[in-house]
Every structure is written in C-alpha cells, then in structure tokens.
Amino acid sequence: MELKILVENPLEMHHVIVEITDVNNHSPTFSEKNQTFEIFEQTQPGRRFQLLSARDPDAGINSIRSYTITPNEHFDLDIRDSDEDKTPFLALKKSLDREQKSKHILILTAVDGGKPPKTGTLNVSIIVLDSNDNRPIFSQEIYQTEIQENVPIGTSVFKINATDADEGANGKIEYSLGKTLKKIVYETFELDQTTGIIRIKGEVDYEENDVFKLDVEASDNGTPPLSGECRLIIKVKDVNDNAPEIEITSLSNTVREDSKPGTVISLLSVTDKDSGANGKIITSITSEVPFELKPTYKENIYSIVTKRSLDREEMPQYEISIKATDCGESQLSASRILNIQVADVNDNRPQFWQNPLHFYLSENNAAGKSIFSVSATDKDINENAVILYHIVRVGGEQGRSSYINVNSENGEISAQKSFDFETLKTFQFQVVATDSGTPPLSNNVTVNVFILDQNDNVPVILYPLSSNGSAEGVEEIPRNVNAGHLVTKVRAYDADIGYNGWLLFSLQEVTDHSLFGLDRYTGQIRTLRSFTETDEAEHKLVILVKDNGNVSLSATATVIVKLVEPKEAFAASDVKSAAKVDEEDNVTFYLMITLGAVSTLFLISIIVLIAMQCSKSTDYTSKYLQETNYDGTLCHSIQYRSGDKRYMLVGPRMSVGSTIVPGSHANTLVLPARRRVSEEVR
Missing domain, CATH: 2.60.40.60 (Cadherins)
Incomplete structure (x- = not known):
C-alpha cells in the first residue's frame, strides 16, 4: 500500500509504502x-x-x-x-x-x-x-413347430425372440425374414418386425407344400447395426382342405322374357382336388329362381335351364346361387352366383293414368300455346317404352279435333285457335299413344275439354236500341202521374254466365234526383214523387249497365223523359203505341232467335255432360247436380264437380214477355213489357 505525507514547514511531500502480510484465512x-x-x-x-x-x-x-x-x-x-x-x-x-x-x-x-x-x-x-458393441442373440439356432393346413389367415404361428445387451436404439431389435427364401414363404407368412410374431398371411395347402423353412434375422438399430440369425421349420398337417371348384364353361348373361321352358342359359363343371369321399361333390341351386340344374352325360358337368316362362316387368334380373359341397368328414363347399338379365320384349301397351281425361280451359286462350298435356307410361324399357302421341282426327279437318294439336314426343297439347265459351262450351277428342317396339303397341285416351267462361262480353242494351253500347231513347209521360209511376225499363243482356253475366243498373247522371229512381236489378225507372208546375218539362237520365266480373264491363244508355199534358199524352199514345208495338215485335223476334240459339247450345252442352258422366269410371266420374238457383225466375244453372274443383254453367230459360230477375249466378235479360201508355193513364 502506498501513502502520501505533506509536511508544511518547510513545505515537503513524502511517499510511504506499507506492506501487508497475508494470512491463510480462506479455503479453495x-x-x-x-x-x-x-x-x-x-x-x-x-x-x-x-x-x-x-x-x-x-x-x-x-x-x-x-x-x-x-x-x-x-x-x-x-x-x-x-x-x-x-x-x-x-x-x-x-x-x-x-x-x-x-x-x-x-x-x-x-x-x-x-x-x-x-x-x-x-x-x-x-x-x-452406450455404444453398439453387442449383437442380438437367439436362444437357439433352429426352432420347429407344426400347423394344420387351411389355418385361418391372421393366426399366430410362432414368436421369435432375441436379446441385445445394449440399451436404447442399440438394444432395440427388429425382425425380418431372410431375403433368399422361396416366394411361397413370403406369400404364406408374415413376420411382425417389432414383436417377432409370425402369422398366416395366405392359404396353407398341404397338397402344394408340406413344410416351410424360414430364415429369421434380428437386427438392432445401432450405428452400424448388428444382427443375429436363426431358422424356423414349420411342418404342415394334412386335412380335408380342398373345397369344390365351380367353373362356368358357357354362359348367356341375358335371356328373352318370351323364352320357352327348357332353354339352356349356361354350362358348368365342378371339381375337387381331394380324393375319395373328400372329392365327391353334391351340386344344387340354392336360390328361389325359375331355373333348374340338369346333369349331362359327363360326371360333374351340368346345364342350367329355364323352368317356366319369364316376365321382365315382374323380375328384370335373377341371381342364380349355385352351391357345391364335398362329402368329407368336415364338409367343404363352394358357391357361385350367376347374374342373369331378362331381355325385354314389347309385350305391354302404353297406359294412361285415367280414361277419360278431363281438362278445363279458360276461354280467350292464346292460340298456338300449350294448354295442357297428356302422358302415358309403358312397363317395357328402351325403345319398347319410347312413346309417341298423335290425335285421332274425327270428321276430317272440319271436326273439333282440328282445334288442337299434340307434340308427338312429350304429349303437350296446344290450341290452334282461341276458344269462345259463348260459341263452344265443350268438345272431345282422342289421343293415341304408340310405343316404338317391334311390332308397335298402342292405346288411346278420350280427352274432354271444358271451356270456362271469362268476362269478355260487354252488356248489350236492347232498349234504348243501340249498336255501339250507348243509346238514347225518348219517353213521354203525363204531368199528372203519381209517385211510383213506371216510366220505362232499360233492357239489356250479357252473353257471359254467372257473375260475369249478372247485370246491375245505376243512375250515372240525372237532372233531378228527387224525381226519378232506378231499380238496380230490373232496370225499371219510376217516379219518386208527383210533378209540380216548377219542374222542368224535359229530363235527361244516363243509366250505367255493368256486369259483376272481376274486371267489370259496362255500357250506358240515355233516356230523355218529356212531361206532356194529359190530353196530348193520350192523343199521342195511340200513334206511339202502334209504332212501339211494331218496334217491340221486331226486337222480340230477333231476341227469340238469339235466345233459342243460346238455349239449344246450352241444352246440347247439358246432354254432352250427362253422357260423359255416364261413361266415367267410379273413381274419376264428375258429379253433376242440376238445381234451380232462383225460384220464380227465368235463370237456371248446372253445377258439376271434378276432383276438388266445382264449376257452374248458368244460362237463361226465357220466353217472350218475361222478365229475368238477376241472381248471383245468372245472366240478366230484361224483355220489353207489352204495355200501352193509355193503360197507365187513369
């Protein structure tokens, strides 16, 4: 250790070194x-x-x-x-x-x-x-065991075991068969490389091999790997292990359904490698089929023939199960299945699901478009079931069958014209379905077409006379008539039926609402009160006549009512009455012709419907019910049902001088009332 010392007088600095001696006071x-x-x-x-x-x-x-x-x-x-x-x-x-x-x-x-x-x-x-310095060792060089032939595949035969003193991968052993063994050994046996278990892999046949010699190698997973070898001798014990063999020497896979009983369809032979009782064979057909097994002149050779007539539509194919069994102590057998297809013959006619067929078509259909379709089925197949359709033309091109056309391939029926219910209510035709077999077979169906009414007719006003749906008439009445006096009737009819032909009348325009009233059902115009001196001498009434269709159609008529003095009215009534009688007689004549034509057409429709009703089958017959809709009226209707639908045909039943009171399902036709003005003047 080095120290510095400072002396002030005189001022000097000295260095002092101090050495410290170590003592052994620490351990390593x-x-x-x-x-x-x-x-x-x-x-x-x-x-x-x-x-x-x-x-x-x-x-x-x-x-x-x-x-x-x-x-x-x-x-x-x-x-x-x-x-x-x-x-x-x-x-x-x-x-x-x-x-x-x-x-x-x-x-x-x-x-x-x-x-x-x-x-x-x-x-x-x-x-x-560890190092891989020890090889696997077997307990003995040669092992022996016995098995019976026909031992099941997967059966364990023997377990090879070797030991290795190393550890880990160096001591892990994998087993394998030698690389130079016969091919049959690899096909018959397999060795689990991990456990050393030898199992049956393929069929063991004493007649082919009675002993197998397997060289087995055990290798560790060291680097480099070390191995050891041993041999396993497997002896096979003979048993009745050969099942009979069935060989089809000749086979026709198809047979026509019209083949006669006894027709040969196949030849077969049966063999067994065993001898004696083990090689004797019993052969039979085990399935329930219309075929039988017949022996031939050579032993163990058979023919398969038909026992009875066949029907492809009942059974299109058969599986013939043939079984051959030997007579050994432990019997062995073999089976063979023959698939026989029954060839179709054109022996079934096309069938319609119902005959006759009923179709309902609204009038005013688009000409040339499909309106419905017919369809037939054929139990045959292929070309024998290909169906073509055509219509039987009745009465040449003038017949009603000319109204329609049928697509020959799919049976779709199209209308060649637009139908009018007021002209044609129903018609009938026949469709023929023909298959494409040889020879072809055919069947026909009757098709009844019912035209359904649409609201396509505008009400026609008979009085006042009109040619364009709007008319004007003049009526003269005395000023002194009382309330409720019948001024006139607006007469109209509609060619449609039901709601489409139910007419209602209403005042669209009137000069004085307090003077005149209109019965909405009859079209009668009556006075509501007596006339006064202040009332106008001439009044204009515009009457709207409309039907009750979904989209209603209408027409209008104008009635001019002139008020005259009683004497003038009485003098003019004779002249006017004569002229009016002539006019009404003409109208009545034409009306009678029209109504007669309509009634005749309607009657024909009823007769056709009743005839079709009688010709129907119980399951599909339409039920017709004739009923009078309104008591005391000149309207009547025919109701009929088909399936879940209900239809109504309504038509007039009229006579001259009668008035039809409109109902919910009837046409409304008001005929001229034969009266004279002079008779109403009291």
Whole structure:
C-alpha cells in the first residue's frame, strides 16, 4: 500500500509504502459443486477432459498449490501450470464399458500452501454412453413347430425372440425374414418386425407344400447395426382342405322374357382336388329362381335351364346361387352366383293414368300455346317404352279435333285457335299413344275439354236500341202521374254466365234526383214523387249497365223523359203505341232467335255432360247436380264437380214477355213489357 505525507514547514511531500502480510484465512472453492461428463464407451484412452479450477483469495504461499482426485482404474489427473493459476484435466487411461459400469463418481480436491493447508472439493460424475458393441442373440439356432393346413389367415404361428445387451436404439431389435427364401414363404407368412410374431398371411395347402423353412434375422438399430440369425421349420398337417371348384364353361348373361321352358342359359363343371369321399361333390341351386340344374352325360358337368316362362316387368334380373359341397368328414363347399338379365320384349301397351281425361280451359286462350298435356307410361324399357302421341282426327279437318294439336314426343297439347265459351262450351277428342317396339303397341285416351267462361262480353242494351253500347231513347209521360209511376225499363243482356253475366243498373247522371229512381236489378225507372208546375218539362237520365266480373264491363244508355199534358199524352199514345208495338215485335223476334240459339247450345252442352258422366269410371266420374238457383225466375244453372274443383254453367230459360230477375249466378235479360201508355193513364 502506498501513502502520501505533506509536511508544511518547510513545505515537503513524502511517499510511504506499507506492506501487508497475508494470512491463510480462506479455503479453495469451486464455482460449481458438481461437474458431469458424458463419455462414449468406445472413447480411446488418452482423451483429456477439462475440470473446473478452484479459486483462493489468499496470495503467495497461501494460494492453491495442488489438486488430487479419487484413485480409480480409468482416469488420471493432469495439471497444466501457468503463470497465473493451475488448470486440472481428467485423462482417460483405460477404455470404459457401459455394460460393466454405466456411471463413475470421482472427487477432485484443491489444496492451498498454508500451514495447516486448507482444501476445497468438486464432485465429478462420468456417465458412460452406450455404444453398439453387442449383437442380438437367439436362444437357439433352429426352432420347429407344426400347423394344420387351411389355418385361418391372421393366426399366430410362432414368436421369435432375441436379446441385445445394449440399451436404447442399440438394444432395440427388429425382425425380418431372410431375403433368399422361396416366394411361397413370403406369400404364406408374415413376420411382425417389432414383436417377432409370425402369422398366416395366405392359404396353407398341404397338397402344394408340406413344410416351410424360414430364415429369421434380428437386427438392432445401432450405428452400424448388428444382427443375429436363426431358422424356423414349420411342418404342415394334412386335412380335408380342398373345397369344390365351380367353373362356368358357357354362359348367356341375358335371356328373352318370351323364352320357352327348357332353354339352356349356361354350362358348368365342378371339381375337387381331394380324393375319395373328400372329392365327391353334391351340386344344387340354392336360390328361389325359375331355373333348374340338369346333369349331362359327363360326371360333374351340368346345364342350367329355364323352368317356366319369364316376365321382365315382374323380375328384370335373377341371381342364380349355385352351391357345391364335398362329402368329407368336415364338409367343404363352394358357391357361385350367376347374374342373369331378362331381355325385354314389347309385350305391354302404353297406359294412361285415367280414361277419360278431363281438362278445363279458360276461354280467350292464346292460340298456338300449350294448354295442357297428356302422358302415358309403358312397363317395357328402351325403345319398347319410347312413346309417341298423335290425335285421332274425327270428321276430317272440319271436326273439333282440328282445334288442337299434340307434340308427338312429350304429349303437350296446344290450341290452334282461341276458344269462345259463348260459341263452344265443350268438345272431345282422342289421343293415341304408340310405343316404338317391334311390332308397335298402342292405346288411346278420350280427352274432354271444358271451356270456362271469362268476362269478355260487354252488356248489350236492347232498349234504348243501340249498336255501339250507348243509346238514347225518348219517353213521354203525363204531368199528372203519381209517385211510383213506371216510366220505362232499360233492357239489356250479357252473353257471359254467372257473375260475369249478372247485370246491375245505376243512375250515372240525372237532372233531378228527387224525381226519378232506378231499380238496380230490373232496370225499371219510376217516379219518386208527383210533378209540380216548377219542374222542368224535359229530363235527361244516363243509366250505367255493368256486369259483376272481376274486371267489370259496362255500357250506358240515355233516356230523355218529356212531361206532356194529359190530353196530348193520350192523343199521342195511340200513334206511339202502334209504332212501339211494331218496334217491340221486331226486337222480340230477333231476341227469340238469339235466345233459342243460346238455349239449344246450352241444352246440347247439358246432354254432352250427362253422357260423359255416364261413361266415367267410379273413381274419376264428375258429379253433376242440376238445381234451380232462383225460384220464380227465368235463370237456371248446372253445377258439376271434378276432383276438388266445382264449376257452374248458368244460362237463361226465357220466353217472350218475361222478365229475368238477376241472381248471383245468372245472366240478366230484361224483355220489353207489352204495355200501352193509355193503360197507365187513369
């Protein structure tokens, strides 16, 4: 230690060196308590391993002076000196053997130079790593065992076992069959490379091989691997192990359904490699099929023939199960299945699901478009089931069948014209379905088409006379008439039926609402009160007539009512009455012609419906019910059902001089009332 001293008078500085003498008050120490080495057992002698060095804070002679180690036969201690310290090394002087001793424990001691000296220790562990220096060993060189032939596949035959003194991968053994064995050995046996179990892999046949010799090799997983060998001799014991064999020498896979009984479809032979009772065979057909087995002139050769007629539609294919069984003590058998397809013959006609068919079509359909379709099925297949359709034309091109056309391939029926319910209510035609077999077979179906009414007719006003849906008439009445006087009736009819033909009347325009009233159902115009001197002499009434269709159609009529003095009305009534009678007679004549035509057409429709009803089958017959809708009216209707639908045909039943009171399902037609103005003047 060096000190600086300062003297003031005189001012001087002096350096003083102080030396401290060491005392051995520390023991040597190691940075770790334990040190471990892993050394392979094949490491050559002379290899050195550096040990941890000890540290001692003392100096000089009191510092570390030497190292010592536990005496042993495998290691020496080697010290490397340097200016600063000593470094210990562990030197291998004799090879290690893990199988004799896998771990060595040594103690390294560090000694200082103090008196008395102090020491420190380090535990040194040497773990000996395994080397592949031991080969697998079998307990014997040759093993023997016996098995019966036909032993099931997967059966364990023998377990090979070898041992290896090494550890880890060096002691893990894998087994394998020798590389130079016969091919039949590899096909018959398999060896589990991990467990050494030998199992049956293929069929064991005493007649082919009565003994097998297997060379087995056991190898460890060391580097390089070491191996050992042994031989396993397997003797096979004979049993009745040969099942009969069925050979099809001739086969026709298809047979026509119209083949006669006794037709030969196949020849077969049966054999058995065994002899005596083990080789005698009983053959039979075990499935329920219309075929039988017949023996031929040669033993164990049979023919398969048909027993009865076939029907492809009932059974399109058969599986013929043939079984051959030997007569050994433990019987063996063999089976064979023949798949026979029954070839189709065109022996079924096309069938419609219902005959007759009923279709309902709304009038005013688009011409040329599909309206419905017919479909037939054929139990045959392929070309025998390909169906073409055509319509039977009745009465040439003038017949109603010319109204429609059918797509020959899919049966879709299209209308060649737009139908009008008021002209045609129903018609009938026949569709023929023909298959494509040879010869072709056909069937037909009757199709009844019912035209359904649409609201396509505008109400026609008969009075006042009109040609364009709007008219104007003049009525003269005396001023002195009382309330409720019948001025006139607006007469109209609608060619539609049901709601589409139910007409309602309403006042669209009137000069004085207090004077005139209109019955919405009959079209009668009556006075609501007596006329006064202040009332206008002429009144204009615009009447709207409309039907009750979903989209209603309408027409209008104008009635001019003129008020005249009673005398003038009486004088003019004779002239007017005569002219009006002539006018009404003409209207009545044309009306009677129209109504007669409509009634005749309607009656024909009823007759056709009743005829179709009588010709229907019980399951599909439409039910018709005739009923009178309104008592005391001239309207009537025919109701009919088909399936879940209900339809109503409504038509007039009229006579001249009658008035139809409109109902919810009837046309409304008001006929002229034969009256004279003079009769209403009192």
